[in-house]
Amino acid sequence: MTQTQQTNPLGTDKISTLVARFAIPSIIAMLVSAVYNIADQLFIGNAVGTLGNAATNIAFPLSMLCTSLALLFGIGGAASFNLHMGAGDRKIAPNFIGNSITMLIATGTILFLVTELFLSPLLIAFGSPADVLPLARQYVSITAIGFPFLILTIGSGHLIRADGSPKMAMIMNLSGAIINIVLDAVFVLIFRWGMYGAAAATVIGQIISAVIALCYLRHYHTVPLGKCHLKPNALYLKEICSLGMSSGINQIAMMIVQISMNNLLRFYGAASPYGESIPIACSGIVIKVNQLYFSIIIGLSQGSQPIQSFNYGARQYKRVKDAYRLAITVGATVSIIAFLLFQLFPRQILAMFGTGSAEYFEFGIKYFRIFLLFTWLNFLQPISATFFSSIGKAYKGTFLSLTRQILFLLPLVLILPHFFGIMGVLYAGPIADLLSFAVGLTMVFDEFRNIRKLELAQEAEASTTPEI
Numbered sequence: 001m002t003q004t005q006q007t008n009p010l011g012t013d014k015i016s017t018l019v020a021r022f023a024i025p026s027i028i029a030m031l032v033s034a035v036y037n038i039a040d041q042l043f044i045g046n047a048v049g050t051l052g053n054a055a056t057n058i059a060f061p062l063s064m065l066c067t068s069l070a071l072l073f074g075i076g077g078a079a080s081f082n083l084h085m086g087a088g089d090r091k092i093a094p095n096f097i098g099n100s101i102t103m104l105i106a107t108g109t110i111l112f113l114v115t116e117l118f119l120s121p122l123l124i125a126f127g128s129p130a131d132v133l134p135l136a137r138q139y140v141s142i143t144a145i146g147f148p149f150l151i152l153t154i155g156s157g158h159l160i161r162a163d164g165s166p167k168m169a170m171i172m173n174l175s176g177a178i179i180n181i182v183l184d185a186v187f188v189l190i191f192r193w194g195m196y197g198a199a200a201a202t203v204i205g206q207i208i209s210a211v212i213a214l215c216y217l218r219h220y221h222t223v224p225l226g227k228c229h230l231k232p233n234a235l236y237l238k239e240i241c242s243l244g245m246s247s248g249i250n251q252i253a254m255m256i257v258q259i260s261m262n263n264l265l266r267f268y269g270a271a272s273p274y275g276e277s278i279p280i281a282c283s284g285i286v287i288k289v290n291q292l293y294f295s296i297i298i299g300l301s302q303g304s305q306p307i308q309s310f311n312y313g314a315r316q317y318k319r320v321k322d323a324y325r326l327a328i329t330v331g332a333t334v335s336i337i338a339f340l341l342f343q344l345f346p347r348q349i350l351a352m353f354g355t356g357s358a359e360y361f362e363f364g365i366k367y368f369r370i371f372l373l374f375t376w377l378n379f380l381q382p383i384s385a386t387f388f389s390s391i392g393k394a395y396k397g398t399f400l401s402l403t404r405q406i407l408f409l410l411p412l413v414l415i416l417p418h419f420f421g422i423m424g425v426l427y428a429g430p431i432a433d434l435l436s437f438a439v440g441l442t443m444v445f446d447e448f449r450n451i452r453k454l455e456l457a458q459e460a461e462a463s464t465t466p467e468i
Contacts, residue, residue: 050281062122
């Protein structure tokens with residue numbers, strides 16, 4: 001065991017202490033990221049109404065795309081860095097951080113330019129009804145300016161946690177969120193700037209968070225970072241992308257499903273008592289409220305990632321399994337609590353986002369209770385997908401990330417409405433959750449058997465090594 005492995009707390013400190021140290025700031029950071037979206041929805045829903053809620057839902061796929069790029073390079077860079085640090089490769093490890101920073105900035109800038117150039121076609125493709133499109137244009141034309149800052153902020157959070165500074169990642173995200181909420185109240189409720197005001201508040205908060213991130217990354221603690229590490233390298237980027245792929249694809253999958261659902265809700269909603277806009281507005285609220293719960297689950301998975309990566313690289317397999325088991329246990333508990341809240345208090349949750357017609361509340365309550373019926377099983381897939389990526393099994397993590405959204409949910413939302421109308425979209429959710437849980441559980445049991453074989457081989461190797 002190298003000196004790095006002996007002194008790094010990831011390889012020596014108590015697992016529960018490490019998970020708490022890394023997961024709690026990560027959870028807060030993810031919750032803050034969700035607040036960026038839900039805060040606007042709260043203020044817009046109360047100031048603009050149902051059409052404003054629908055507009056933010058139409059814009060939501062772009063936020064998912066930002067998160068996807070941020071996780072691809074953020075988690076991929078952090079996992080690569082921790083694996084190499086665990087193996088003692090201190091000279092190579094900083095290249096993964098530098099390359100990640102470069103790609104976070106570059107992809108954010110490209111996405112901003114593409115969005116501004118093709119704004120209306122994108123929003124129409126995302127399922128915007130005609131009466132929602134002007135509000136969606138107002139909102140996205142401003143929020144697109146913040147894409148480079150948002151992607152850098154989310155991605156840098158993982159790089160900062162990989163440096164052993166989860167509290168700084170939390171402070172970075174929390175600062176932007178607080179500014180966003182305060183400015184939302186000022187711009188929307190006091191100045192009455194509507195969609196423009198909510199969008200401007202979001203962008204300003206994102207810029208502040210990004211500035212804090214850059215200030216930290218200039219003085220990275222674990223290893224020195226120089227300009228040479230920022231130069232893109234195909235070999236480093238290949239490893240980064242392979243390990244970040246599962247988390248990035250999961251967000252892309254969610255984006256594809258969200259776009260499909262918006263279009264389906266608009267189409268089948270027009271033939272229902274709810275109309276085109278009410279289902280889309282309700283969907284946006286349910287998805288973003290569920291994102292608050294999911295932020296805790298994702299935070300748990302991301303918080304345990306450095307522990308799993310480092311100890312797998314250091315061949316301390318028991319610590320890898322212990323970190324995973326603890327994340328799963330906490331995730332299951334949180335999922336059950338979320339399930340009860342969604343089933344018992346859907347109307348109260350909807351009322352937080354403004355008033356609406358009787359049809360609005362009727363459909364929203366059904367959406368909560370049916371679509372999220374198996375929320376209590378949703379902890380397994382994201383935690384397990386990150387686990388596979390953390391131990392270098394990127395292909396397994398990527399596959400598992402695709403199960404719920406692409407392999408199950410997308411076909412179901414396309415097929416079931418033919419038989420059940422707009423309610424078919426709602427029925428697709430719990431079926432996809434159940435199927436993805438079953439696949440994830442099978443894959444995890446199989447991987448634990450593989451890890452047990454590595455432990456036995458390690459024990460046999462130790463027993464045959466002569467004592468010095």
